[in-house]
Amino acid sequence: MPEIDALLINPVSARMIPAFVPHGLLYIASFAIKRGYRVAIYDRNVESDNLEDILKKFRPRMVGMGCLTGTAIDDAVVVSRRVRSFDPSVKIVWGGIHTTLYPDSVLKNDFVDFVVVGDGEKAFSGLLDVIAGNSDAIESVDNIGYKDSRQIKFTRRSFLNPDELPQPAWHLISVENYLRRKFYADRVITINTSRGCPYKCSFCCVPRVHTGKWRGVSAEKIIENLKYLKENYKIDAFQVDDDEFDIDRARVLKLCELLRHSRLNLKWSHFSRINIAKEEVLKIENECGLRLVEFGVESGSPRMLRFLNKGQTVEQIINVYSMCKKLKIRASALFMIGLPTENNDDLAATVRLINKINPYISLCTIYRPYPGTELFDYCLDNKLFNYNDDLDKVGAIYAQTNNTSEIGTRLLLRVKSYFDRRNILNEILYIITRFRIGLFIY
Ligand code: SF4
Missing domain, CATH: 3.20.20.70 (Aldolase class I)
Incomplete structure (x- = not known):
């Protein structure tokens, strides 16, 4: 039984404090929490805990990774592979700017199960609905890519009104570090x-x-x-x-x-x-x-x-x-x-x-x-x-x-x-x- 539904990970781009606030993850988390899911954020730019210890502690059913094009991708790849070998049943989702620009090249990797293209809040929660068994209609989740047998498929792209989103989930990060x-x-x-x-x-x-x-x-x-x-x-x-x-x-x-x-x-x-x-x-x-x-x-x-x-x-x-x-x-x-x-x-x-x-x-x-x-x-x-x-x-x-x-x-x-x-x-x-x-x- 998972302790939480989703662990959102910010891969290392620059290890330093004060760090850059992971705004995207804070919004995705607050949206999922409002839908009743249990979510944690693990920012590898500021936290020194070992990844496997975090996975043991939270036992998430889904891991979400957001990253920009650049050196953060190296860390996101390493993290995804370690998550996969820690527990192959954990679903791995990539989002962020690089994924939005190159969804096919991200999704073709065997350590990625789903991609989010563009706004991630509804898409990530929609995926949680599917993974948690609350919905079986993956095609109806906007802004995602998934693998169907040998084929890569994408759903419709839609745009959120950010004014309708809940406030960022500040309580999930140690704000002092930012x-x-x-x-x-x-x-x-x-x-x-x-x-x-x-x-x-x-x-x-x-x-x-x-x-x-x-x-x-x-x-x-x-x-x-x-x-x-x-x-x-x-x-x-x-x-x-x-x-x-x-x-x-x-x-x-x-x-x-x-x-x-x-x-x-x-x-x-x-x-x-x-x-x-x-x-x-x-x-x-x-x-x-x-x-x-x-x-x-x-x-x-x-x-x-x-x-x-x-x-x-x-x-x-x-x-x-x-x-x-x-x-x-x-x-x-x-x-x-x-x-x-x-x-x-x-x-x-x-x-x-x-x-x-x-x-x-x-x-x-x-x-x-x-x-x-x-x-x-x-x-x-x-x-x-x-x-x-x-x-x-x-x-x-x-x-x-x-x-x-x-x-x-x-x-x-x-x-x-x-x-x-x-x-x-x-x-x-x-x-x-x-x-x-x-x-x-x-
Ligand atoms: S396109 Fe817009 S966001 Fe990008 S540099 Fe120009 S003004 Fe700034």
């Missing part, structure tokens, strides 16, 4: 308030994963979640971790209004797009606790911005950063170097732009082609990158630096290291000026 210290607060939790994005940046998989749809949780429901987090975990700030938070301006303004009247007294930050940022909205957000906004600057080269289909110009970027300075809102910049076709002139333009806008944090990434993106297809077509969707190979591909640009790898590493050091210096300067000790981790 609280960050930032310049604006000491107990910052990340929350997720929407899914998808209507834009089509060529390096980003979100448009394909969510088929261009954007769906948001209502401002009222966000506040309910924040109240719970403040009461139970004493958070003093939150960071919105959405793909694209501020698509719906009315929702943003409503959230500000509710924050103002809630007396929660929380600071916050969010990601935004340059073309969406408006002075009047940022001003209101700032009055309601916003302390940091993070923009995808991506490149300082007009040619590269067009190539990335970013929908923003260098001039717009400069204007938005000076607007943030005027409003006294700190603004960070995320940008990439080493993009396909990028040359030394493009790189110099990016360095010039970042130095000019002087963001609070300059998060420099050396580009890697990710599946499910136009740029990934471009790299494959132009033989800039070798990819193998065999699950045993994917992790190794992403464990190395893949230089797809016309710039030397040593120069890319030097530029990245320059910005990394500058960020550390900024943090140290901030600590000194505020007479505070401790390391703020971005």
Whole structure:
């Protein structure tokens, strides 16, 4: 007799505390709990317990694994094989972005019984209904793939309204392991308030994963979640971790209004797009606790911005950063170097732009082609990158630096290291000026 119905596992992507909140698993768990199932979460990024000990303790009838493309797949493969050899009767389900993009190549492995494509809440609970014998109609469970004799079959894809979901099952994780210290607060939790994005940046998989749809949780429901987090975990700030938070301006303004009247007294930050940022909205957000906004600057080269289909110009970027300075809102910049076709002139333009806008944090990434993106297809077509969707190979591909640009790898590493050091210096300067000790981790 199983102790629990489902064990949701977050494979190792980066073992560190504070860790990234496994938002997807928290929602899948709360939905299943509401349907009467017993669920536990095992986050291998923060928990040191041995997998077999966890399996002995919980004896789940189903294990769910969510992961991104990258090195986490290595761990997900190892875990799945160990679960299978521990108890072959346990059903193993894979979900998450990589599975949504490559359901066939995941499902063909003998250590995977089912895949979830897209929204996982109803799909996972629907599978639990089937496994627990509460339903025998697997074909009626949307968003899944399964094996029928020798054939792989997929059911209909449907999209949830995230506003109808129960609040995340925070009680299943040790929230202390996910609280960050930032310049604006000491107990910052990340929350997720929407899914998808209507834009089509060529390096980003979100448009394909969510088929261009954007769906948001209502401002009222966000506040309910924040109240719970403040009461139970004493958070003093939150960071919105959405793909694209501020698509719906009315929702943003409503959230500000509710924050103002809630007396929660929380600071916050969010990601935004340059073309969406408006002075009047940022001003209101700032009055309601916003302390940091993070923009995808991506490149300082007009040619590269067009190539990335970013929908923003260098001039717009400069204007938005000076607007943030005027409003006294700190603004960070995320940008990439080493993009396909990028040359030394493009790189110099990016360095010039970042130095000019002087963001609070300059998060420099050396580009890697990710599946499910136009740029990934471009790299494959132009033989800039070798990819193998065999699950045993994917992790190794992403464990190395893949230089797809016309710039030397040593120069890319030097530029990245320059910005990394500058960020550390900024943090140290901030600590000194505020007479505070401790390391703020971005
Ligand atoms: S990078 Fe951001 S704005 Fe562009 S498609 Fe992805 S989520 Fe949307």
